[in-house]
Amino acid sequence: MTRIAVIGGGIAGLSAAFRLEQKRAGGVEYALFEASGRLGGVIRTERQDGFIIEAGPDSFLSEKPWAAQLCRDLGIGSDLLSSRDHQRKTFILVNDRLIEMPDGLMFMVPTKLWPLATTSLFSLSAKLRAAQERWSKPRESGEDESVASFVTRHFGREMVERVAGPLLAGVYGGSAEKLSVRAVLPRFVTMERERGSLVRAMLEARTKMPVAQPAATPSLFTTLAGGMQQMTDAVAAKLAPASIRLDSPVRTLRRAGTQWTVVTGAGEQAFDAVILALPAYAAADLLGSTDSKLTGELRGIAYNSSITVALAYDAASIGAATRAKIEGFGFLVSQGGANKGKMLACTYVQNKFAGRAPAGKLLFRCFIGGAAATASMQLSDEDLASAIRGELRQVLGLNAEPLFTRVFRWPQAMAQYEVGHLDRVARIDQLVAQLPGLALAGNAYRGIGVPDCVREGAAAADRLLPPPTK
Numbered sequence: 454m455t456r457i458a459v460i461g462g463g464i465a466g467l468s469a470a471f472r473l474e475q476k477r478a479g480g481v482e483y484a485l486f487e488a489s490g491r492l493g494g495v496i497r498t499e500r501q502d503g504f505i506i507e508a509g510p511d512s513f514l515s516e517k518p519w520a521a522q523l524c525r526d527l528g529i530g531s532d533l534l535s536s537r538d539h540q541r542k543t544f545i546l547v548n549d550r551l552i553e554m555p556d557g558l559m560f561m562v563p564t565k566l567w568p569l570a571t572t573s574l575f576s577l578s579a580k581l582r583a584a585q586e587r588w589s590k591p592r593e594s595g596e597d598e599s600v601a602s603f604v605t606r607h608f609g610r611e612m613v614e615r616v617a618g619p620l621l622a623g624v625y626g627g628s629a630e631k632l633s634v635r636a637v638l639p640r641f642v643t644m645e646r647e648r649g650s651l652v653r654a655m656l657e658a659r660t661k662m663p664v665a666q667p668a669a670t671p672s673l674f675t676t677l678a679g680g681m682q683q684m685t686d687a688v689a690a691k692l693a694p695a696s697i698r699l700d701s702p703v704r705t706l707r708r709a710g711t712q713w714t715v716v717t718g719a720g721e722q723a724f725d726a727v728i729l730a731l732p733a734y735a736a737a738d739l740l741g742s743t744d745s746k747l748t749g750e751l752r753g754i755a756y757n758s759s760i761t762v763a764l765a766y767d768a769a770s771i772g773a774a775t776r777a778k779i780e781g782f783g784f785l786v787s788q789g790g791a792n793k794g795k796m797l798a799c800t801y802v803q804n805k806f807a808g809r810a811p812a813g814k815l816l817f818r819c820f821i822g823g824a825a826a827t828a829s830m831q832l833s834d835e836d837l838a839s840a841i842r843g844e845l846r847q848v849l850g851l852n853a854e855p856l857f858t859r860v861f862r863w864p865q866a867m868a869q870y871e872v873g874h875l876d877r878v879a880r881i882d883q884l885v886a887q888l889p890g891l892a893l894a895g896n897a898y899r900g901i902g903v904p905d906c907v908r909e910g911a912a913a914a915d916r917l918l919p920p921p922t923k
């Protein structure tokens with residue numbers, strides 16, 4: 454019998470535990486330790502007055518297959534819900550004005566000349582700069598750099614402030630000045646190395662792609678009919694109840710030879726292997742003196758905090774001018790310029806997914822991240838909701854009284870893949886390989902999104918499982 458401890462009951466730990474559960478008949482026993490009283494980590498869905506409110510992630514990228522596959526394996530594949538891409542438009546808030554992202558902009562690569570020429574998102578000099586990108590030469594140096602420096606080299610500073618920065622802030626709650634281009638935008642680094650110009654590489658890739666049938670084109674985002682928590686609840690329901698230890702923060706982890714001892718308030722338990730599905734700093738705390746080099750590397754991975762604020766409205770209470778502005782999936786806030794609010798992004802939830810708000814009602818999901826989230830963490834729910842209402846008033850002219858507001862705080866929950874991240878992860882992998890029976894998973898290493906965490910959790914379990922007997 455191989456005994457494996459999974460520490461951390463977010464999606465990464467749940468994915469690992471589900472893999473172990475599938476191997477239980479083959480001589481594997483596991484225990485899942487979770488500090489809080491619930492499973493799911495930052496994935497949490499609440500219901501109020503017919504609204505489905507996402508406290509943490511609201512969906513995942515459809516092109517990454519692992520979360521959707523997990524849902525199919527759990528028997529809830531028929532509840533996968535696509536984003537309403539027919540009304541997908543994203544706006545950028547620039548100096549109190551909402552400007553639609555021009556057609557043909559693939560992340561920050563403008564692939565269509567006419568929309569680039571006619572958009573009011575960029576100044577004339579920025580447009581000329583972007584148009585010249587197709588003559589860029591392949592780069593010799595393979596050194597990592599920040600996303601801001603990479604994008605500036607190709608398209609100029611305005612593309613960072615108005616597109617790349619806001620898009621990444623919405624995903625990482627972090628800054629393009631610090632995020633590593635190799636870790637965050639690896640596809641673009643490859644394009645630059647091979648072709649020089651990202652525009653040319655993108656256009657060539659498109660001509661090589663088979664023409665997709667509209668029905669076969671997946672939506673950009675996927676969620677579940679019952680909300681993201683449907684996925685974590687479904688995993689939890691498949692696990693053996695006796696294996697789940699809620700309200701069990703692990704205090705220490707000790708290693709003696711090939712055995713690992715997990716220490717909680719309830720006592721000590723010995724295991725053959727452990728999966729740390731925790732933020733990197735929490736994994737470092739547990740590993741303590743096991744390996745000071747490893748804990749040093751883990752502590753080197755920075756984290757940001759974030760806050761989501763949900764505001765529900767009666768559509769009838771909102772004036773026509775404001776309603777006309779509530780178009781597409783929502784807006785991202787540009788950097789620099791006159792935008793000085795807390796909010797980085799706002800999603801018009803009912804436009805993005807069906808079934809989130811009752812008929813005639815609207816749900817706004819506002820995202821605060823980075824320094825603004827850290828500075829706002831101690832504010833009361835009332836003060837946070839009031840600040841966000843003030844910003845929505847400014848941007849949309851939204852003066853109506855909300856039906857209700859909800860505030861969710863996520864301290865130190867989003868790993869920041871800063872310049873040099875991939876080298877750090879390679880060093881961590883080497884150090885972990887010297888500690889038999891240890892595996893790491895979670896959003897700190899190879900992808901912050903839910904699908905990446907699902908993949909990482911399952912891969913950690915696979916690494917520790919005994920080889921199949923013939």
Ligand SMILES: Cc1cc2nc3c(=O)[nH]c(=O)nc-3n(C[C@H](O)[C@H](O)[C@H](O)COP(=O)(O)OP(=O)(O)OC[C@H]3O[C@@H](n4cnc5c(N)ncnc54)[C@H](O)[C@@H]3O)c2cc1C
Binds near residue numbers: 463731904
């Ligand atoms: C506000 C927000 C919005 C997001 N939006 C999206 C999105 O739309 N799409 C997307 O793909 N991704 C999104 N993400 C990212 C994604 O949700 C996370 O990266 C992912 O869910 C993290 O999963 P995890 O299991 O690694 O960590 P977590 O969910 O943080 O789970 C870690 C668990 O470990 C537990 N723990 C900590 N210490 C101990 C201990 N000592 N002993 C036992 N247990 C412990 C914690 O209580 C927690 O439950 C978002 C994240 C946030 C915060």
